[in-house]
Amino acid sequence: MTRIIDAFLKRLDGLTEANIRGAARRNGRRSFLARGGSALLGAAVAAPVLPFDRRAHAAEGGTDDPCTYWRHCAIDGFLCDQSGGSLTTCPPGSTVSAVSWVGTCSNPGDGKEYLVSYNDCCGKPFVPTATFCNNNKGERPGYRMGLYNDVNWCTANADKGYHCTVSVVVGLAE
Structure with a gap:
């Protein structure tokens, strides 16, 4: 029996090598x-994209208003995710402002x-189709600049035009 298996394996080895x-x-x-x-490219195109967080566009309180998203509690401006950027990145061709304001949401x-x-993202004209949000939770008068959202924060940049x-x-807030 071992001879038969050896002969079979030898033949299989020879066929595989050939x-x-x-x-x-x-x-x-x-x-x-x-x-x-x-094949790798085809698999990448055919495979579904990894899941990502869609809560930024989820309605809160039964509305479809993107300004009600929790991160936008103190925003004053056009939303970058509707202007070619994302919730956290400026659109191509614009630069992030050197200074900013902070909210606690x-x-x-x-x-x-x-x-x-x-x-603020600076250096391009704003997109008139983007949603403008003006939420003033925690806003303080203009003399408390880090908590005042009614300023063109692009003035600290070389390109001073506001985009989004x-x-x-x-x-975490402590």
Whole structure:
């Protein structure tokens, strides 16, 4: 019985080697890499995108108003995620303001208070189709500049034109 298995394995080994050598003669390394790259690209396109947090656009209190999103409790400006950027990044062609104002917002998802930095994105004209939000929770008079949201914060940048505002969570409020 062992001789039969050995003979079968030897024949299988010979066929596998012949098959691999034939494939190596027919196809070079470049074609292998090209086909492998195409397969990886096809898999990346066909595979679903990883899940991401859509709560920024979730309605709170039964409204579809994006200004009611918890991070926007002290925002005063156009939303960057509707202007070619995201909730936390400026759109291409604009730069984040060198200075900002800060709000303390309550996240209904976990019941905690967070410090949120509102940074204006500068250097491009605003997009008139973007939603303008003017929430003044915790706003203080103009002499408390870090808590005053009615300022063009782009004046500290080389490009002073206002485009939109991002809402970046800095950390837990103590």
